[in-house]
Amino acid sequence: METSESPFVFKAIAAVALLLLLAPTVVTVVAAFNEGNYLQFPPQGLSLRWIEAFLTGPLFRESFTFSFRLAFCATLISTVLGTAAALALVRLRFRGREVLRAVMLAPIVLPGMVLGLALLSFYAAIQMGLFRTFSGLLLAHVLVTLPFVIATVGAALARFDRSLEEAARSLGAGPVRAFFDVTMRVTAQGILAGATFAFIVSFGQFDISLFLATSEMRPLPVALYDSIRYRTDPTIAAAGVFAISTVFLSMTLVHVLTNRKGKRAAPKG
């Protein structure tokens, strides 16, 4: 096979691309453990003072826990709603299915800032307790995480062999039982991957939170943004290290879950 013979120019450009993608993250981690107020090259010495500043100062820690709570709630809701919708979209053939699908994936490409502004105006207009409240922010996060669940679970379900569920049905299982005992078990990896995706997307969401956050409810990205506008001390980098670890762990999990080839989770009794 003439596989790994990509042209040299390609390799060189790809290296530049990877450098641009990863260097900011690497530099942030180094800066978090750096001694000085700004990063010097070569680094001046190791220190945990910025990590300590992050852990002892209330500012970022509160936002970190708030983001975690928000992402957790958003993930729960959008995993349930998204899995149900993905199931129906895979199974059903009806007019307008493609349109519905496009609508459900739209938040990925719609400008988040515009959606945030639209939601804020809408909440103000309907006056149903969503304006500047946790529920309002949570619903916005559910909206932007849903497409990722629908796409990921949809892909997993498309690979699922429908005949297994039909076998269960023909053996007397009801549709609900057949779903939980067969479909759910076999596609559990896809659902878990979708949930992890939702968590990450909510955790890192900035654009939609920009207008919906308040000073009492500030997700981490908004808190980091507020502080970086006025000063760039490495406490931000320390907060970043925690966010980076969360994302890397989850991404590895998603990748392991979605790329297991041929090995289906065998239903265990």
Added chain:
Amino acid sequence: MAATTSRDGTYLLLVPAAAMFFLFMILPLLVLFVIGFNPPERGLLAVQPQLSLENLVRFFTNPLFYGSLLTSLQLSAITVVFDVLLGFPLAYIMARTSSPRVFTGLSILVLASMQLDMTIRLYGMIVIFGNNNGLINQLLVSLGLPKLQLIYNRTGIALGLVQATLPFMVFSLISILRNLDRSYEQAARSLGASRWRAFFDITLPLATPAVISGAVIVFSLSISSYIVPILLGSSRVSTISMHLYQQVSEMGFWQFGSALGLIMLAVSLGAILVSFSLSQRYAGSRF
């Protein structure tokens, strides 16, 4: 595939999600649309019955505002070009590698870089490209070269946008490059075409729909990005997103801000429609 009847209630599964999108995406966008066409009234966040074109007229007659749209369009176009130039080789290598380990490793790196908090990535960008203490300028000074102004200008915004959007381009390209039928390319090679000839005549045209769909995502993300221009730009370069935030949050002009939002939305949707018709045309002409 046999269609399932609604007898088993599969349709009901769609209801919660569909309601979610209707209530919290479509209705709010309609509210935004109406407010964008309401007469401007400072500090008022409400739907008014009167309609007016005042906000749009203000936008298209004031060079400060329509100029910011042009700046945003220009920066987004530059971003798309650099994303294709940098992203294609990376996606190509990932798609063609015979080692699953290389593929997995690179995928995780690109995915993780896509999902990392933007503020943190931009902090890293400031550390690297900073005009005074940035690593690149420290290096230049130690080599006895003059410092470069890399951020807090258009260059900075473009660098930040490429950093932010490149993973989306890479993933759009990978999915199609992995599934490309390589027999066409091999046929061309066996008929004597050079590797580059085969690449430009066969592989690239086949990948064009993916380039277009990646370009659209990158374009919409770039045109609506607020955090990149606000952190890596300066007050002298204003993008439409910066005006939107300023009009709404700092000045209380909800109607004008909504109109800016509608223009941003129209540009994104326009890009999607253009790409859709383009990719239809390409899909039609593919062998």
